[in-house]
Amino acid sequence: MLYIGNHTSSSKGYLxxxxxxLANGGNTFAFFTRNPRGGKAKEINPQDVQAFLQLEQENHFGKLVAHAPYVMNCCAAKENLREFARETMADDLKRLELTPGNYYNFHPGSHVGQGAETGIAKIAEILNEVLTKEQSTTVLLETMSGKGSEVGRNFQELRQIIDQVELKEKLGVCLDTCHVWDGGYDIVSDLDGVFTEFDQIIGLDRLKAIHLNDSMNGLGSHKDRHARLGEGEIGLEALVRVINHPATKGVPFILETPNDDEGWAREIALLRKEYEEKQG
Incomplete structure (x- = not known):
């Protein structure tokens, strides 16, 4: 089954x-746990959650992909910013237990001149403080495009974070097609090779979600500018190969393309058609 949806607003609740x-034709989605620029999270209505859980079960939804706010920087140089990241992640993981067994995706952060090695150690430190054996949520490190001082610009940096975390079984990876393309991974001409490298360095068992986006920029540009499917440098044909690749079977695909609901509905319908044709 193809699990696909888009990043949507959480302001009106889970239901x-x-x-x-469902109106967009999707069967999974991503949402910010709070304002993407930070701040206090909204109160969760338990009745709303229960109504959604019933809807989710009736419609065979795939895993949901909650997204941490963009401003959460686990490897910031300033300790007050790291404390915000620590408190935010701990609070988000507690809240996500109301919808158990899903994913929590975050950008590893920017080391802001401290160096990647220091940044990696600081990210792992916070994960070691926040992750618990009891949690049902899997925390996903997102692949990044490598702009500025971002950590996670390649598979090796994500592997180094994982290696320093005690509860490794609570970690996975969200692969963003725009980010890896901008980061220098040629998913157009060598998709098999990229997944082979991912498997050798991280392990395909940790590939839990995919942000399916085209890119406004060329291979290795380190820019991170998303484009609608088929309107960027990656192209629709290559993105269709991603959804049909054996390495991505059963993985939720999240569209973060610059669209509205009408546009996402068109993209979801297009991908479903392409998927079903390839699957026979």
Whole structure:
């Protein structure tokens, strides 16, 4: 089965997000746990959650991909910013237990001149403080495009974070097609090779979600500018190969393309058609 949806607004609650995704033709979705620029999270309505869980079960949704706020920087140089990251992640993981067994995706952070090695150690330190044996949520490190001082610009840096975390079984990876392309991984001409490298360095068992986006920029540009499917440098044909690749079977695909619900519905319908044709 193809699990696909888009990044949607959480402002109206879980049930509204689920209904909107069904209207878009999707069966999974991503959402920010709070304002992407930070701040206090909204109170969760338990009745809303229960109604959504029933809708989710009836419609065979795939795993949901909650997203941490962009401003959460686990490897910041300033300790007050790291404390915000620590508290935010701990609070988000606690709240996500109301919808158990899903994913929590975050950008590893920017080392802001401290160096990648220091950044990696600081990210792992916070994960070691926050992750618990009891949690049902898997925390996903996102692949990054390598702009500025971002950590996670290649598979090796993500592997180094994982290696320093005690509860490794609570970690996975979200691969962003725009980010890896901008980071220098040629998913157009050598998709098999990219997945082979991912498997050798990280392990395909840790590939838990994919942000499916085209890119406005060329291979290795380190820019991170998303484009609608088929309107960028990656192209629709290559992205269709991603959804049909054996390495991505059963993985939720999240569209973060610059669209509205009508546009996402078109993209979801297009991908479903392409997927079903390839699957026979």
């Amino acid at each position: 509204a997000m689920g209904k909107q995704m």
